[in-house]
Amino acid sequence: MYTDEIKEAQxxxxxxxxxxxxxxxxxxxxxxxxxxILEEDIALTNISLDLLGQAKLYYExxxxxxxxxxxxxxxxxxxxxxxxWNVLLVELDNEDFAHTIVKQLIFDVFxxxxxxxxxxxxxxxxxxxxxxxxxxxxxxxxxxxxxMLRLGGGTEESNRRLRDAIEFxxxxxxxxxxxxxxxxxxxxxxxxxxxxxxxDEYYKTLNKILVESELEEMDPNVWMQSGGRDGRHTxxxxxxxxxxxxxxxxxxxxxx
Amino acid sequence: xxxLKRLEEFQAKIDAGEKIEPKDWMPDAYRKNLIRMMSQHAxxxxxxxxxEGNWIQRAPSLRRKLIATAKVQDEAGHGLYxxxxxxxxxxxxxxxxxALHNGKAKYSSIFNYPTLTWADMGAxxxxxxxxAMVNQVSLIGTSYGPYSRAMVRICREEAFHNRQGxxxxxxxxxxxxxxxxxxxxxxxxxxxxxxxxxxxxxxxxPHSEQALKWGIKAEGNDSLRQKFITMTVPxxxxxxxxxxxxxxxxxxxxxxxxxxxxxxxxxxxVIKGNGIMNRKRLKDRNAAHDNxxxxxDAAAAYALKKKTKVA
Ligand SMILES: [Fe+2]
Ligand SMILES: [Fe+2]
Ligand SMILES: [Fe+2]
Numbered sequence: 001m002y003t004d005e006i007k008e009a010q011x012x013x014x015x016x017x018x019x020x021x022x023x024x025x026x027x028x029x030x031x032x033x034x035x036x037i038l039e040e041d042i043a044l045t046n047i048s049l050d051l052l053g054q055a056k057l058y059y060e061x062x063x064x065x066x067x068x069x070x071x072x073x074x075x076x077x078x079x080x081x082x083x084x085w086n087v088l089l090v091e092l093d094n095e096d097f098a099h100t101i102v103k104q105l106i107f108d109v110f111x112x113x114x115x116x117x118x119x120x121x122x123x124x125x126x127x128x129x130x131x132x133x134x135x136x137x138x139x140x141x142x143x144x145x146x147x148m149l150r151l152g153g154g155t156e157e158s159n160r161r162l163r164d165a166i167e168f169x170x171x172x173x174x175x176x177x178x179x180x181x182x183x184x185x186x187x188x189x190x191x192x193x194x195x196x197x198x199x200d201e202y203y204k205t206l207n208k209i210l211v212e213s214e215l216e217e218m219d220p221n222v223w224m225q226s227g228g229r230d231g232r233h234t235x236x237x238x239x240x241x242x243x244x245x246x247x248x249x250x251x252x253x254x255x256x
Numbered sequence: 257x258x259x260l261k262r263l264e265e266f267q268a269k270i271d272a273g274e275k276i277e278p279k280d281w282m283p284d285a286y287r288k289n290l291i292r293m294m295s296q297h298a299x300x301x302x303x304x305x306x307x308e309g310n311w312i313q314r315a316p317s318l319r320r321k322l323i324a325t326a327k328v329q330d331e332a333g334h335g336l337y338x339x340x341x342x343x344x345x346x347x348x349x350x351x352x353x354x355a356l357h358n359g360k361a362k363y364s365s366i367f368n369y370p371t372l373t374w375a376d377m378g379a380x381x382x383x384x385x386x387x388a389m390v391n392q393v394s395l396i397g398t399s400y401g402p403y404s405r406a407m408v409r410i411c412r413e414e415a416f417h418n419r420q421g422x423x424x425x426x427x428x429x430x431x432x433x434x435x436x437x438x439x440x441x442x443x444x445x446x447x448x449x450x451x452x453x454x455x456x457x458x459x460x461x462p463h464s465e466q467a468l469k470w471g472i473k474a475e476g477n478d479s480l481r482q483k484f485i486t487m488t489v490p491x492x493x494x495x496x497x498x499x500x501x502x503x504x505x506x507x508x509x510x511x512x513x514x515x516x517x518x519x520x521x522x523x524x525x526v527i528k529g530n531g532i533m534n535r536k537r538l539k540d541r542n543a544a545h546d547n548x549x550x551x552x553d554a555a556a557a558y559a560l561k562k563k564t565k566v567a
Contacts, residue, residue: 029312032328033305034540036548038336041305045329052325056318073317097551153561154554161550247316247374254432256316256374 002189009185010123011065012085013192015075016182016229018058019086022076023237024107025051026244027094036097043143047104050136057129077248081238082231089172091228091236098161101147102169108141109205110176117193126191145209152213163215173206174224270471275401278344286470289463290400291345292361293472295352298338299363301331303356303537307371308380316374323420324377330413337410341402357542364388365523366453368531375428375435375442381421383443383450383488389414390484391454399471422491429495436496443492444500451515452523454481460520482512489513 002010028048035041059072089107094100115137118130151158177195186192203220210217227233248256262281269276276282305328312328315321339349355361366384371377389411396407428439458464458476467473492499503516526534 026313029309029325032312032325033302033309033332034544034547036544036551038302038332038339040548040551041302041332042329042336045325045332049322049325049329052318052322056322059318076318077316097548150555150558151551154556154558155550157550158554158557243313247314251432251434254316254435255430256320256427 006185006189006191007065009182010191011062012182013186014058014062014065016085018055018062018075019084020090020107021051021055021058023084023086023240024090024103025049025055026240027090027092028100030094031100040097044100047140047143050133050140054129054133054136057132061125061129073248077245081233081241084231084233084237084241085229087172087175087178087228088225088234089169089175089228091234091240092169092172093236095165096161098151098158098165099169101144101151102162102165104140105144105148105209106169106173106176106206108137108144109209110173110202111137112141113198113202113205114193114195117198121192122190148209148213152210152215159214162213166210166215166218170218171223171225173203173220175226175228176202178226178229180229267470270399274399275404276399277401285466286472287345289467289470289472290403291342291347291352292463293467294338294342294345294403295347295355296362296364298335298342298352299356299361300367301335301338303363303367303541304384305331305335306537306540307367307369307533308377310371311374311377314374315377320377320424327381327417327420330417334410334413337406341406344402353545357538357545359529359538362527364453365526365531366449367537368526368533369445369449370533372445373438373442375425375438376446378421378424378428378439379442379446381417381419382425382491383421383446384453385414385417385421386488387450387453387484389418390480390487394475394480395473397471397474425497426495429497439495440497443497447500448519448522449526451481451485451518452520454478454484456520456523485513485515486511 025048028044028051031041032045032048033041035044055076056072059075062075063070063072089103092099092103112134115130115134118126119134121127121130148162151162153159177199179195183192183195187194199220207217248254263283266276266280266282266286276286308324308328308331312321312324315324339352342352343349352361356363366387371380392407392411392414396404396411398404398407425439425442428435455461455464455477458478461477464473464476468476489499489504501516503514505514506512507514525531529535
């Protein structure tokens with residue numbers, strides 16, 4: 001049995017993982033039916049579905065750890081913006097297909113390294129989720145990586161769009177490595193991975209893909225945006241939640 | 257002379273219940289009729305993603321969101337599968353899509369109605385996928401091999417969608433007063449358009465007779481429509497819902513539900529492009545295609561570069 005301190009830290013940690021995936025999935029689902037080719041409608045929807053499934057597993061585990069009677073859905077539909085802990089990256093607008101791909105790549109490379117460590121977690125549930133998810137993430141990364149190559153090496157326009165996307169989204173990579181006492185407690189207990197261990201590898205991998213995609217390397221040590229882990233979001237966030245939550249909130253007694 | 261003999265052999269094959277395969281000889285009109293029908297079907301799958309995609313972001317629980325997302329993904333898969341099947345007849349996906357986007361090709365008129373409440377996600381699954389399923393089960397018997405095989409696979413998923421849609425409606429009917437009203441309202445709005453999905457009465461259907469003779473269609477519009485109604489009415493009653501047709505009555509002798517007058521004026525107007533969502537659906541499809549052009553161009557340019565490098 002975990003101490004109360006670990007339990008509380010774990011709830012917080014799981015919510016961060018869950019919120020990242022939930023909001024990224026929600027953003028991706030906006031593209032359903034609007035993709036550049038039918039194959040991408042299928043692929044992006046599939047990725048959205050995987051992320052949603054992962055988020056659900058994390059929310060369910062938070063609900064399990066809670067003393068109150070709460071369900072996974074309560075966490076999704078009845079928290080306000082300032083109580084959502086996702087990184088800013090995942091809530092940003094879809095803009096164009098280049099932004100979608102770069103956003104995914106930034107997330108996928110991180111996720112593959114994270115899950116690569118999390119499969120050694122001492123927490124059996126986390127370990128199991130990581131083992132299941134890493135298979136999905138490999139596919140996601142292959143998808144975003146391949147599109148990086150195509151867009152970067154395709155036409156002048158696609159290369160320019162891709163460059164615009166990476167130049168804008170780069171400042172949102174740093175937050176993925178945010179840690180605080182929640183991480184300290186869980187890393188110490190062997191439950192959560194120490195993300196600082198793979199920060200160099202992360203940026204090296206990203207930069208390698210950028211060069212392969214006929215783009216310039218980017219500097220990891222520039223000013224990075226943050227705030228999501230503390231519930232300080234972009235203006236997009238309130239709109240995402242307004243859409244996502246309106247129905248359960250307008251009829252709080254209803255079952256769906 | 258030659259052609260007449262081939263035509264006779266062709267018809268004999270169909271009458272014997274054999275399937276026509278892509279490499280077999282077929283009359284030009286048979287090929288054209290099939291391309292028209294299969295591409296309309298493919299277009300319906302992808303346009304159908306729009307009214308349901310409209311609710312994915314607002315699905316009221318994690319479970320419903322997962323199911324709704326997976327369903328719309330299935331429809332995209334159906335579209336892809338059907339375009340590929342149509343390509344076996346020598347039509348390219350690009351030219352078929354072009355006909356959809358410039359308004360020349362048709363898709364199922366049902367998708368020109370709006371999804372207004374969450375209950376519509378139930379009604380669409382239950383009624384629209386239900387009607388599609390009845391139609392498509394019969395199309396398993398179509399004489400064109402690739403189309404028939406596509407139907408086998410697709411029908412399994414449509415049956416699933418039909419059940420999931422009904423489950424949404426059932427949950428609403430078990431719920432609060434507001435939820436029950438929502439379910440009844442959705443049934444009121446989707447019932448008649450679903451009935452119309454089978455197309456005009458066989459007597460008024462321009463393509464029906466030849467399509468039946470060549471085994472492209474295995475069953476007429478009216479008989480399929482009746483099947484759907486007889487299957488669906490008891491499902492509505494089981495949930496305490498009222499079918500919005502004052503003339504509906506059960507015929508003890510035939511064991512069928514007889515129904516009232518269909519508003520064909522509305523049907524033909526929606527087909528002509530006067531439905532409330534016609535313009536928006538085509539606008540969204542065109543926007544997706546046009547905004548995706550630079551992506552497709554990039555993929556093509558990259559593939560070409562890679563090929564020349566290897567060569
Ligand atoms: Fe379908
Ligand atoms: Fe269908
Ligand atoms: Fe379906």
